[in-house]
Amino acid sequence: GNSVTQMEGPVTLSEEAFLTINCTYTATGYPSLFWYVQYPGEGLQLLLKATKADDKGSNKGFEATYRKETTSFHLEKGSVQVSDSAVYFCALSLDTGGFKTIFGAGTRLFVKA
Amino acid sequence: SAVISQKPSRDICQRGTSLTIQCQVDSQVTMMFWYRQQPGQSLTLIATANQGSEATYESGFVIDKFPISRPNLTFSTLTVSNMSPEDSSIYLCSGEKVPGETQYFGPGTRLLVL
Numbered sequence: 001g002n003s004v005t006q007m008e009g010p011v012t013l014s015e016e017a018f019l020t021i022n023c024t025y026t027a028t029g030y031p032s033l034f035w036y037v038q039y040p041g042e043g044l045q046l047l048l049k050a051t052k053a054d055d056k057g058s059n060k061g062f063e064a065t066y067r068k069e070t071t072s073f074h075l076e077k078g079s080v081q082v083s084d085s086a087v088y089f090c091a092l093s094l095d096t097g098g099f100k101t102i103f104g105a106g107t108r109l110f111v112k113a
Numbered sequence: 114s115a116v117i118s119q120k121p122s123r124d125i126c127q128r129g130t131s132l133t134i135q136c137q138v139d140s141q142v143t144m145m146f147w148y149r150q151q152p153g154q155s156l157t158l159i160a161t162a163n164q165g166s167e168a169t170y171e172s173g174f175v176i177d178k179f180p181i182s183r184p185n186l187t188f189s190t191l192t193v194s195n196m197s198p199e200d201s202s203i204y205l206c207s208g209e210k211v212p213g214e215t216q217y218f219g220p221g222t223r224l225l226v227l
Contacts, residue, residue: 032213043117043205043218044156089155098161099144099213105155 002027006090006104013080014112021075021107023064023090031092033057033066033073038087038106047075047088085111115140117219119206125225126196133192134204134222141186142208146216147179150203159204162189196226 007022025031032051036044048057053068062077073090090104116139126132136145145162160168160181168181183189193200206219 034215036216036218041220043207043220044216045218046215049215093213095213099209100158101213101216103156108153 002031002092002094002096002100002102004090004092004102004104006088006107009087009106009108010110011107012110012112015082016079017111019075019077019080019084019109021088021090021109023073023075023104025071025073025090025092027071027092027094029094029096031094033064034091034093034101035062035064035073035075036089036091036103038089040086044089080109080111082111082113085109114215115142115208115210115217117206117208117217119204119219119222121222122220123223123225125227128197128226130196131192131194132196132224133190134206136189136191136206136219138187138208138217140210142210142217143186144209144212145183145189146207146209147181147189147191148205148207150205150221152203156205159191162191193224196224198226200224201226 003026034049035047037047038044048059050057050066056065064075087106087108089106093101120135147159148156158171159174160170162183164183180192203221205221207216
């Protein structure tokens with residue numbers, strides 16, 4: 001079936017460190033891929049997305065590249081800030097006779113000053 | 114984009130009672146969804162709210178327990194019926210303008226059932 005697997009957290013980094021959160025997917029077809037972020041006490045909001053192979057989504061210094069050959073969509077940021085502390089969800093959307101979005105388990109990120 | 118609000122933001126309820134959560138979008142959306150999120154966990158889709166017709170429920174969720182209404186393209190309600198402590202969770206509403214594209218989420222309703 002269709003699924004999303006992302007690295008377990010929590011991830012704890014110092015400010016200005018490099019961030020990678022791994023995400024791989026299984027899908028029957030060609031999904032769109034998303035990263036959502038959830039700040040404490042809030043709902044999810046879109047961080048970035050990519051709709052086809054080799055597309056790179058980027059926003060607020062975060063990047064992720066749609067890799068069809070490795071079925072991956074890893075999230076990266078070169079220099080994290082304390083304000084990036086949140087939970088990050090990888091997700092895919094696929095038309096299975098109606099679009100469904102499938103979310104990963106989420107990865108909590110703590111950034112220390 | 115779309116801005117989604119939910120009411121109430123939180124509530125504490127007694128077992129056996131029901132709570133209705135409202136979801137309001139500031140512009141028309143094609144699809145609306147209701148999710149449940151246990152603390153520290155991912156989202157579980159409860160149902161897709163269909164405008165003017167019955168909601169489409171995911172496996173493990175039934176209309177008698179979670180009746181949903183969607184009278185128009187900007188509003189939906191979810192009722193959690195005959196509540197038990199196991200229903201304590203965060204309930205999130207979301208909307209899509211284009212199917213399969215970005216979902217816009219409300220801030221969630223935090224429910225505690227005693």
